[in-house]
Amino acid sequence: MAVLARLAVLYLLWDTAGGDVIDDMIPSFMSRMTEVREVLLPVPEDNLKEGLHRAGSFFIPLDSETELCRNHSRITFDSFLNFDLWALRMVDASSKVPSGVLDGHIMDLGSHDQCVSVEAPDKLFRGQTCVVETRGFLPDAIDKLSPERSLFVSIRTDFLFTFCVPSTCTAQDVKAHLNVILNSVNASAIMFDSSCSSNIPTSFDATEWMVILLGVVIVALVVLSTSYENSSMGNDKNTLLCAFSLRTNGRQMLSTQTSSAALTCLNGLRVLALIWIMTGHRMLQMLGAVKLRQKDIMERVDHLSWSPVENTHLAVEIFFLISGILVTYGYLRQTLKSSKFNFIYFYLYRYLRLTPALAVVVSLYATVALRFSDGPLWRRYFDVLRSDCRQYWWATLLYINNYLVPYNMCMAQSWFISSDFQLYLFSPVLLIPLHKKPKLGLILTAVFLAITTLGNIWNAITNDLKGAMSFTVDRRTEDSLAKDYIVTHWRAASFLIGMGLGYVLFKIKQGELIVKLSRAKLWSGWMLSLFFIIFSVFFVAVLESPDYEPNPWVDIPYMVFHRHLLTWGFVWIILICTLGHGGWVNKFLSWSALIPFARLSYGAFLTHMLIQYMENYSQRVPITISHLHLWYHVAGDFTLSYIAGAVLYLTVEGPCSNITNWCFQGEKKTKEVIQNKTERFAFKNPT
Numbered sequence: 001m002a003v004l005a006r007l008a009v010l011y012l013l014w015d016t017a018g019g020d021v022i023d024d025m026i027p028s029f030m031s032r033m034t035e036v037r038e039v040l041l042p043v044p045e046d047n048l049k050e051g052l053h054r055a056g057s058f059f060i061p062l063d064s065e066t067e068l069c070r071n072h073s074r075i076t077f078d079s080f081l082n083f084d085l086w087a088l089r090m091v092d093a094s095s096k097v098p099s100g101v102l103d104g105h106i107m108d109l110g111s112h113d114q115c116v117s118v119e120a121p122d123k124l125f126r127g128q129t130c131v132v133e134t135r136g137f138l139p140d141a142i143d144k145l146s147p148e149r150s151l152f153v154s155i156r157t158d159f160l161f162t163f164c165v166p167s168t169c170t171a172q173d174v175k176a177h178l179n180v181i182l183n184s185v186n187a188s189a190i191m192f193d194s195s196c197s198s199n200i201p202t203s204f205d206a207t208e209w210m211v212i213l214l215g216v217v218i219v220a221l222v223v224l225s226t227s228y229e230n231s232s233m234g235n236d237k238n239t240l241l242c243a244f245s246l247r248t249n250g251r252q253m254l255s256t257q258t259s260s261a262a263l264t265c266l267n268g269l270r271v272l273a274l275i276w277i278m279t280g281h282r283m284l285q286m287l288g289a290v291k292l293r294q295k296d297i298m299e300r301v302d303h304l305s306w307s308p309v310e311n312t313h314l315a316v317e318i319f320f321l322i323s324g325i326l327v328t329y330g331y332l333r334q335t336l337k338s339s340k341f342n343f344i345y346f347y348l349y350r351y352l353r354l355t356p357a358l359a360v361v362v363s364l365y366a367t368v369a370l371r372f373s374d375g376p377l378w379r380r381y382f383d384v385l386r387s388d389c390r391q392y393w394w395a396t397l398l399y400i401n402n403y404l405v406p407y408n409m410c411m412a413q414s415w416f417i418s419s420d421f422q423l424y425l426f427s428p429v430l431l432i433p434l435h436k437k438p439k440l441g442l443i444l445t446a447v448f449l450a451i452t453t454l455g456n457i458w459n460a461i462t463n464d465l466k467g468a469m470s471f472t473v474d475r476r477t478e479d480s481l482a483k484d485y486i487v488t489h490w491r492a493a494s495f496l497i498g499m500g501l502g503y504v505l506f507k508i509k510q511g512e513l514i515v516k517l518s519r520a521k522l523w524s525g526w527m528l529s530l531f532f533i534i535f536s537v538f539f540v541a542v543l544e545s546p547d548y549e550p551n552p553w554v555d556i557p558y559m560v561f562h563r564h565l566l567t568w569g570f571v572w573i574i575l576i577c578t579l580g581h582g583g584w585v586n587k588f589l590s591w592s593a594l595i596p597f598a599r600l601s602y603g604a605f606l607t608h609m610l611i612q613y614m615e616n617y618s619q620r621v622p623i624t625i626s627h628l629h630l631w632y633h634v635a636g637d638f639t640l641s642y643i644a645g646a647v648l649y650l651t652v653e654g655p656c657s658n659i660t661n662w663c664f665q666g667e668k669k670t671k672e673v674i675q676n677k678t679e680r681f682a683f684k685n686p687t
Helices: 002-017 020-040 045-059 067-081 085-093 112-116 171-185 206-231 246-254 265-288 295-300 304-310 312-334 343-366 378-397 414-426 428-436 438-462 475-485 493-509 519-538 552-579 583-589 594-599 601-616 627-675 677-682
Strands: 127-135 160-166 188-190
Touching (some): 045 067, 045 085, 067 085, 067 160, 127 171, 206 246, 246 594, 265 583, 265 594, 265 601, 343 378, 343 414, 343 627, 428 493, 438 552, 493 552, 594 601, 601 627
Antiparallel strands (some): 127 160, 127 188
């Protein structure tokens, strides 16, 4: 109780007087530190002044390019030598040599909040934090770990520190000052316009106001549409006017109804695959953050327990597989009603279903999202994403960014949406034969599968690609990402396998194909499926072992076929669940509670990396990488992403879907879809 009482008193003091109580204690603290220094470090006064002069000359950009920065830096320097508190706070907020350098603690973020809270006398300027990346301190072998170009925003593997400088200085001012010092040791500073940040408010530009206006319009439509539906209870309602209604979209979002034709096991697979993807992206964020021990990565990279994390990119194969299944299964079911293939409807309907939600998230990235967080690294990281979105938003919305601007993609995860859409565009080449001449369709599917597989082998050999997606990102890994990972024609295998499986599942559901499996065949299938999945996920630990010597006869087959093996493993699971032999696996994957989560998976997929950016790059101190920290953050990512996905569904995705259905299917059919959500959901690929 005594401890609680003291905490309560401290809280009241802080709450009533703000930080002034602590600030009032600083003079006595400084006086006490002076006494301690005189006893423990009894250096002559002249030596002390010389040391302070050297420290001030290093931390304060006296050699800046602009006159205004030089003048304000001189004021800061003189005040620092005079022990003025505001100047001492600025130098104190700058980075110092951290402990643990020999274990890789080579990045320090200083004290950002202390820095930006500083205000010079007469409000001449405020403090701002400038992040300084360097080149030349570490050996060339470590320098090679920093790729020249990266698909993901990252910081070089070298010393990183922050300076607290006057807000009137630019990043180039700080860079010019530091290069005078660093050039003497054959090192250099790397800085960008976004390297410096302060808490000085900035005005909204025209594009930001446009997005805010769009948000106001959407909210107004939701309010008006909901009001209309509430006032029309018991009466015949116009479905178009109810398109934005929270009642309509909330009912659709939470519906757990299914039809006998639905492939319900896909619901659980979508959710699990998305969690796996979130885990991988969270790990990438942690690897790109300032870490307490760089050595941790090298020590843990070959541990089996980290293999599922390193191989999270395999979750994409599950989504490609599901996409291939649904496009085939849905099309073949549609042919039961009409055998005509309407290309305009097929393509335009898909585009209109995917694009509105994507466009809203892209607009946030390009405008106001920069204001969603802060921290010493926030602007440095997110300004790159914002710039790419402002410049190449059209490539994202046309679904061509993975080919056109692989190193400047707006939203790193958007490559998959583009690749999935491109495969959807290609799918009629096989869909029509699968319907008209099934044997020819299956043969063509096998031929294209062989072509993309052989192409993968050729691509891996000619580009000397790695067999694993390494934690320690280097230039070969980046080549794997740009030349293999995001390229649709090399990633088509799982989609093609899914198309073949979709045809088989359709025939099973129609009763045209009877599959009988003995107990021995069931057990053999499960064992083979588990082996494929386990091998594809965990063998990477062998390739990442420090004792492993790169061997193309091992690397290339694993790189090409581990995706195939994982896909075939899940083919068995989906097939067995559809046949009714899935047992508890099918019960879990088909659990009705997972249906709303599966429905929201597209919105969660679009928003989860923004949420991760906001948390990860607002960091003030170095992080520790461990399983506990990783899964703790993944749980938060899952929760917040699905909340964001629900908001996106209720305000954009659901309403635009209702409008699209109304335009293509008319009033009567749209009412049926709204009343029975299962038909539309069962054949919609959320990603």
